Amino acid sequence: MTTTTPPATVTPPSPVTTPTHPIRLTFRGVLKSEFIKLWTLRSTFWCCVIVIVLSVGIGLLLATVQAPARAGVPVNPSPTTAAQQATAVRDATVGTGIGQLVLSVLGVLVISGEYSTGMIRSTFAAEPKRLPTLFAKAIVLGITTFVVGLVTVFGTAAIIFPLLPGIHVHPNWGDSKLELALFGAAGYLAVISLIAFSIGALIRTTAGGIAAAIGLILVAPTILDIVAATTGATWAQNLVAFAPTNAGGKLYAYVSSAPSTTSGVVSLDAHTGGLVLLAWFVVLFVAAAVLLKRRDA
């Protein structure tokens, strides 16, 4: 791309304007600024589109291959109501697996993109206390990813639920547990993206931030799973249970038994799992906030 140099204004007009209201730094202004920043980058739009399209697509694929006519597999002709609802929730939220990865990348980019381009210096020159910027970014990102999660999960549900009676699953929208699980999936996506955002704020580079976020979300639980499966060690099984994906996954599981400890192995439910997920976010976010305040920009 070539840019032409416009003619220079050699005689500068006075840059003084009389503002109609006092110019002042406010948290509301910082929030608005972060909202503008998020939605004036193409990557945001594309991340959200990819999440919605991929998630709905995967949900649709799963619902379709389950249909007995297509798959030719024997289907339990009379599953319990709870089992039907669990299947419906599972199919509607199957896209969170891929959605969380894309939204993690978005979460890291929100802050690492500013460091890699140098934008962070303009940001902190305008808002030198820094923490309001971190909070505003987290709020804007959290709301955005929650809304994307809602659109994804409820959109998937609306599209695939009419197909489910084909496999003798009759989703019941009136079931508050089903709706809670769908909201839980959206909340899960939002908190996962905030965890990735905190990691991005700690690491400050895009490549490092994405690697660390994906490592925590995808790789670490898988490795722990293998260790737990091969050794059967209690500590490994407990670590698996407390990994953000597994603990947070309880938020959108329709059937969740009460938290329990069976021969030393912890099992979480939606509430405790959600709290563990939040704890991951809070610890990483506080660490990011402390370092943000202390480090040179």
Added chain:
Amino acid sequence: MIEAIGLTKRYGAKTAVDGIDFQVQPGRVTGFLGPNGAGKSTTMRLIVGLDRPTSGTVKLNGKRYVDLKAPLHEVGILLDAKAVHTGRTAYNHLLALAATHGIGRKRVNEVIALTGLESVARKRVGGFSLGMGQRLGMATALLGDPGILILDEPVNGLDPEGVIWVRTLARHLASEGRTVFLSSHLMSEMAQTADQIIVLGRGKIIADAPVGDIIALAAGNAVRVRTPDAARFATLLARPDVTTKITEPDLIVVNGLPAARIGELAAGSQVVLHELTPLAGSLEDAYLALTEDDVEYHAANLDEPTTPMEPVQ
């Protein structure tokens, strides 16, 4: 007004800024000069709180930058042209920064017009040339209509028109009573723009004086002597406190002897002179003389005269 007291910044074992004290007064343009690595940019980053001082303080109108109620309105900063997200358009970049202070679209459009960015305002910054980036940096600095302007190398990458524009703007802003603090490596530019010069070398202030005084420091005693008999005359001039340098086959630059005395010596030795010119120092000479021992990164010696000197008018 900007006031630094005992300002120090260390990065590990390296001291970038070493306990400097200075004041930048309103109503005039203060130039900030120094070789690469002298600590100019670090000082500017310390002023606006991007870096945290190891010790010492720097205040703007009596307040730390972080405590300002409206940083963009009180201080406009151009730290480097690349402090912009490359994926965003110039307009959206300015709009996002303006939003923090409740500055409206009208002012965003004003600074775009003021900096001549109208034709590219809706293009993404990633495709900007260095000069366009500088203009956007100036637009960002002017956004809040600030009383203090801190500009790090504002003319870097600008075309001659842009250079004149920045110079005119800096003088105009100072004439309105604003504080203008700018660094530049173009000494001639500084001589035309600045009223006061602060020279920094290896993190310490070497000089802080009106531009005229700084130039006077270098108004040394160099004399240009052109003679067909250069080699012989140079040996005749040799004295313990005199240096001679044959820069061209028939040209000697003499330091340490007044022109009149050189003329007398030439007459006494029957040497034909074609030229005998006392040389005035320029800001550039003054700067080089001042920072001679403080240059962090010396270029390889190319065995050339460092700067062409200007004859006295």
